[in-house]
Amino acid sequence: MGMLESGQTWSHEQLVIDNDIVTMVKRVIQGIDVTDDTMAVDIVKQAHKIKDFLHQKHTIQFMRRQSKPKLIDRATRGAWEAKGGKDLTQRAREEARRIIKTHQPEPLSGGVKKTLHEIVDTARKELVPG
Amino acid sequence: MIRGTRASYSQFSGLGLTMFTGDELAELHRATLDVLEDAGIMVLNDEAQEIFYSHGCEVNKKANIVKIPPYLVNEAIRSAPSKVLLAGRNPKYDIVLEGTRVANTTFGVGIKVLDLDTGKHRDSTNKDLADSAILSDAMEGVDVFTQSVVPRDAPSQVEDLIAAETCLTNCSKHFHHVDILSTESVRRYFDMGAAIAGSAEEMRRRPVCSILICPVSPLQLSPEACEVIIESARLGIPCNILSMALSGGTAPVTNAGTLIVHNAEVLGGITLSQLTKKGAPIIYGSSTTMFDLTLATAPVGAPEMGMISAAVAKLAQYYNLPSYVSGT
Numbered sequence: 001m002g003m004l005e006s007g008q009t010w011s012h013e014q015l016v017i018d019n020d021i022v023t024m025v026k027r028v029i030q031g032i033d034v035t036d037d038t039m040a041v042d043i044v045k046q047a048h049k050i051k052d053f054l055h056q057k058h059t060i061q062f063m064r065r066q067s068k069p070k071l072i073d074r075a076t077r078g079a080w081e082a083k084g085g086k087d088l089t090q091r092a093r094e095e096a097r098r099i100i101k102t103h104q105p106e107p108l109s110g111g112v113k114k115t116l117h118e119i120v121d122t123a124r125k126e127l128v129p130g
Numbered sequence: 131m132i133r134g135t136r137a138s139y140s141q142f143s144g145l146g147l148t149m150f151t152g153d154e155l156a157e158l159h160r161a162t163l164d165v166l167e168d169a170g171i172m173v174l175n176d177e178a179q180e181i182f183y184s185h186g187c188e189v190n191k192k193a194n195i196v197k198i199p200p201y202l203v204n205e206a207i208r209s210a211p212s213k214v215l216l217a218g219r220n221p222k223y224d225i226v227l228e229g230t231r232v233a234n235t236t237f238g239v240g241i242k243v244l245d246l247d248t249g250k251h252r253d254s255t256n257k258d259l260a261d262s263a264i265l266s267d268a269m270e271g272v273d274v275f276t277q278s279v280v281p282r283d284a285p286s287q288v289e290d291l292i293a294a295e296t297c298l299t300n301c302s303k304h305f306h307h308v309d310i311l312s313t314e315s316v317r318r319y320f321d322m323g324a325a326i327a328g329s330a331e332e333m334r335r336r337p338v339c340s341i342l343i344c345p346v347s348p349l350q351l352s353p354e355a356c357e358v359i360i361e362s363a364r365l366g367i368p369c370n371i372l373s374m375a376l377s378g379g380t381a382p383v384t385n386a387g388t389l390i391v392h393n394a395e396v397l398g399g400i401t402l403s404q405l406t407k408k409g410a411p412i413i414y415g416s417s418t419t420m421f422d423l424t425l426a427t428a429p430v431g432a433p434e435m436g437m438i439s440a441a442v443a444k445l446a447q448y449y450n451l452p453s454y455v456s457g458t
Contacts, residue, residue: 001234001235001236001237001269001271001272001457002236002237002262002266002278003236003237003238003240003278003430004244005242006427006428006429006430007237007238007239007240007417007430007456008240008241008242009240009242009243009244009251010240010242010243010244010254010258010262010278010279011243011244012243012244012246012261012262012265013244013246015236015262015265015266015269015272015278016265016269018271019269019270019271019272020271021271022234022271022272023270023271026232026234026271028145029144029145029146029232030144030145031142031143031144031145032145033141034141034142035141036133042131093246096246096265097246099264099265099268100246100261100264100265103264103265103267103268105263105264105267105268105300105301105302106219106220106302107299108219108298108299108326112325112326113299115322115325116294116295116298116299116322116325116326117295119291119295119318119321119322119325120288120291120292120294120295122318123287123288123291123314123318124285124287124288127285127287127288128285128287128288
């Protein structure tokens, strides 16, 4: 994830795009469950009567299993244009900038941080001339 | 409508690829054992040669060739753990590698970046590494953070440890270092992990960081690879032994032949690890792809890489070992 040019060049935008692709692939490898609940024969038999499945309890119950990309835009062309018509790379760039600016990873405790720095410093004094 | 409870109903869980039959996997294994026993592997480190020799391998000191009898390779496959925990700094990010479980990681390690502000193609810096760590911490698709770029603005002698400090500070997921190349660096890196885990013992129980090391294709364990494999085994830090054979370049152009070169290198490294310390945590790795003979490049987006990576995962499952393969 995040790499271009046979492992030579890193791209933050590419990582954000790959994150979406990986999330989709993770859905794929879960496969298709075949159970009474998922076959939903009861409501399939009502198809002539209900016409569509939009308002079924079953739909609400299982809709979260649907894939939902963050960055890949599934809107219609018109809706996409209305939002500014930004291509995937532009959206990825904005998202990467936003996260790098705002995301705060869980910090190391002060003591641990100091120990890590001391280990690097000791090596530096030993190995780097001057 | 009430339907009766099913008494015995077999279900297929998940979706995967079927690459080989059991016969083919056994054949790939036998062919690899033949190579390790008959041609052997080049080992460019005295201590590693001594370890192989003291366990019954034939060592040609002049040519630096070690011939490994099949029973030693088979024993190493059995003594290596089938499960490796890649612990997160935060336990909610713990990843268990075993069986058919899949996790995803960043691709390492680049030496250039595309600048996020200017789009310019330039050398990677420690700030780029920190930014990629922050981004990976936030991405739900990233399970383990593999070092993304080399901090080329750092002094080369301590570039590896500076990279470790940057990554361990800026990402709370498990960190996989791809650029540790000496015994001393393994020790210092382990100490960093132990500082985070709380103690050396706790670091062995819940390793918050691990190491990747590559043999040189074809069929060579470099001095650096030997040092890292031996010291990782002694300290008990997970070591990913990852072959980068190239079909048509450093391995036969046929994919099956490439798999044999890959397998011999990785099993040779795993044998060294297990002869050093039985039960040492290892990962069976591959970043093996084709060598494009018309362009002299190693494309990692090629279908061959996908096939080889899937085949490597199958071989690892056949050996009951955790695996790590390159994607994009």
